[in-house]
Amino acid sequence: MSYNVTLSDPAFPGFLKNWRKRRRLSQLDLSLQSGMSQRHISFLETGRSNPSRFAISQLAEALEMPAAEVDAMLMSAGFAARSSQNGWDEATQKAIDASIDHVLKGHAPYPAVSIDRIWNLIKANEPAQKFFSHAGARGDGNLMREILSPGDLRDNIVNWGDTARSLMRLLEMEIARRPHDNEAHALHAELLALEGVAPLMSAPSSQTTAPVLAIQIRIGNDILELFSLIATVGMSADAALDDLRIETLLPANDATRVWFEAAFA
Structure with missing residues (x-):
């Protein structure tokens, strides 16, 4: 990293x-x-x-x-x-990798991924790989670029506008937290240049913000609703370790829960 x-x-x-x-x-x-x-x-x-x-x-x-x-x-x-x-020794690296794998595997049958601070994909559990493939993902190594770029996945996100706006705000918060991060600034500029993103960000939101945004994804005849939890490593004094995030997607309703249990359990 x-x-x-x-x-x-x-x-x-x-x-x-x-x-x-x-x-x-x-x-x-x-x-x-x-x-x-x-x-x-x-x-x-x-x-x-x-x-x-x-x-x-x-x-x-x-x-x-x-x-x-x-x-x-x-x-x-x-x-x-x-x-x-202060490079990590081999034992520390193995412990971190094992812990991440434990969380990702234990989250099945729901999707979970390990990402860095700007949503570059590091690892994904099997449900995440299959789910995003079913939803039309192209396999981009950056999840923000994957979701915001024109294509099948973007078309299958029913509430793409709200989702895209929330993701861009998260990236802007990361830039505010680390103002000297060249990669984050570059990604932000790249995403704003994608079709429809800049107008979306400059337009006022027309809806009342929900307490938790659930991303709505259409797969076949089903519309699945998921919200995310993001975990970080506590009390890190190392920049690479501070980069690590684990994002777990959870069903926002019973129908979505049943779908995942039937598909990936």
């Missing part, structure tokens, strides 16, 4: 100042939360002082920055990314 960052302001002072403003903190607020003096933070933001790795760690914790953004901040100050120094 890899991550890619690009810095709109590659220098550390601007990077720090931008993140402090994103959190709506004054220099005094950040001083109190990080345990550093306000004067030192001021000097860091003006470039009069250079940060140490420890200082960056303190600031990142106070600013509640995602692991990849911590890496980007380190690189902006001329340090190596933390994640590249």
